[in-house]
Amino acid sequence: MIHAVFIINRSGGLIYNKSYSDQLAQLSSNEALIFAGTFHGIHALASRISPAPKGTSDRDYESIDTKNFRLHCFQTPTGIKLIAATDLLQANIAEVLADVYKLYCDYALKNPFYSLEMPIRSDMFDSMLLKLVQG
Amino acid sequence: MVLVYNIYIFDRHCQCIFYTEWNRVNSPLAADAEANRSSKELVRGNQVLTGDGASSRSSLDGQRPPVWPTTSSSTARRISAESSQNTAMEEEAKLVYGVVYSTRNIINKFNGKDSPQGGNPGGFMSFATNTYRLHYYEAPTGVKFVLNTDVNTTSMQPVLEMIYRNIYVEYVVKNPLFTIDPTASTPIENDYFRAVLNNYIREISSAAMPTA
Numbered sequence: 001m002i003h004a005v006f007i008i009n010r011s012g013g014l015i016y017n018k019s020y021s022d023q024l025a026q027l028s029s030n031e032a033l034i035f036a037g038t039f040h041g042i043h044a045l046a047s048r049i050s051p052a053p054k055g056t057s058d059r060d061y062e063s064i065d066t067k068n069f070r071l072h073c074f075q076t077p078t079g080i081k082l083i084a085a086t087d088l089l090q091a092n093i094a095e096v097l098a099d100v101y102k103l104y105c106d107y108a109l110k111n112p113f114y115s116l117e118m119p120i121r122s123d124m125f126d127s128m129l130l131k132l133v134q135g
Numbered sequence: 136m137v138l139v140y141n142i143y144i145f146d147r148h149c150q151c152i153f154y155t156e157w158n159r160v161n162s163p164l165a166a167d168a169e170a171n172r173s174s175k176e177l178v179r180g181n182q183v184l185t186g187d188g189a190s191s192r193s194s195l196d197g198q199r200p201p202v203w204p205t206t207s208s209s210t211a212r213r214i215s216a217e218s219s220q221n222t223a224m225e226e227e228a229k230l231v232y233g234v235v236y237s238t239r240n241i242i243n244k245f246n247g248k249d250s251p252q253g254g255n256p257g258g259f260m261s262f263a264t265n266t267y268r269l270h271y272y273e274a275p276t277g278v279k280f281v282l283n284t285d286v287n288t289t290s291m292q293p294v295l296e297m298i299y300r301n302i303y304v305e306y307v308v309k310n311p312l313f314t315i316d317p318t319a320s321t322p323i324e325n326d327y328f329r330a331v332l333n334n335y336i337r338e339i340s341s342a343a344m345p346t347a
């Protein structure tokens with residue numbers, strides 16, 4: 001199951017943050033912003049400290065594993081990071097994140113009143129995402 | 136098959152006290168040796184000792200892999216401290232520490248266990264990019280082990296715990312010459328530790344995947 005979804009813009013700012021379960025501690029809005037900034041930094045540094053030769057892998061998402069949950073990140077070609085916190089049993093998360101990306105395109109980007117890089121405030125996006133997360 | 140790239144050990148003072156590498160192409164150690172040699176050549180012309188350079192000890196099978204920090208690299212550090220320039224290896228160790236430290240802290244936040252004493256109550260185990268996977272293990276005393284492998288290796292927690300319990304504690308902590316200085320960090324310069332660690336990593340590299 002999916003515990004939470006975060007969307008981070010190109011400069012490391014949090015533009016969407018929604019929690020769907022109480023199994024993870026609720027981050028305060030300040031903590032969520034810190035999380036977004038930190039994740040953005042880690043993501044950039046992780047490729048700089050790579051000991052491996054430049055890969056030809058087609059996987060363009062990354063993950064953090066912990067004892068009781070997993071963080072998945074999918075970076076779009078435009079540099080937006082879509083992050084989902086899931087339990088350890090969640091499968092096909094790459095597809096779910098690709099669906100989140102579709103929703104982002106349809107309900108945020110195509111909204112004439114949405115300005116790029118700014119927080120997403122759209123009831124349609126909220127409800128469609130809720131439907132997607134609950135399967 | 137597990138492809139192990141390198142291992143870092145950090146002490147409580149955020150200092151890298153041990154580093155070694157196996158199957159690495161873009162090694163900062165080799166870069167440092169190269170830079171060192173060329174700067175020496177500039178200073179002293181032809182009187183250069185190239186035999187001790189890390190570049191001549193590339194990580195070929197059967198050979199001992201390069202390690203860091205060594206006594207000669209700490210003298211090199213003192214020399215470079217005068218020109219206030221960090222070596223590539225020092226820079227990388229700091230970056231790696233920064234990444235695992237920040238990751239551990241955000242994971243602790245998610246678990247609502249943001250302890251000021253540090254530690255790893257959130258259970259950060261590893262992260263994966265599309266080229267490698269970084270595994271993290273933190274001992275109760277605050278010693279941190281960071282191991283980089285290929286992406287498909289899922290869990291190295293038992294391996295890291297084994298390195299801590301049966302290699303680090305046995306060969307470093309139980310060494311009668313080992314002193315715990317609470318204010319400064321001591322690099323690990325123990326040949327037995329290096330040899331046993333090297334053998335162990337080669338063993339798991341050729342064996343089947345360790346079970347989680």
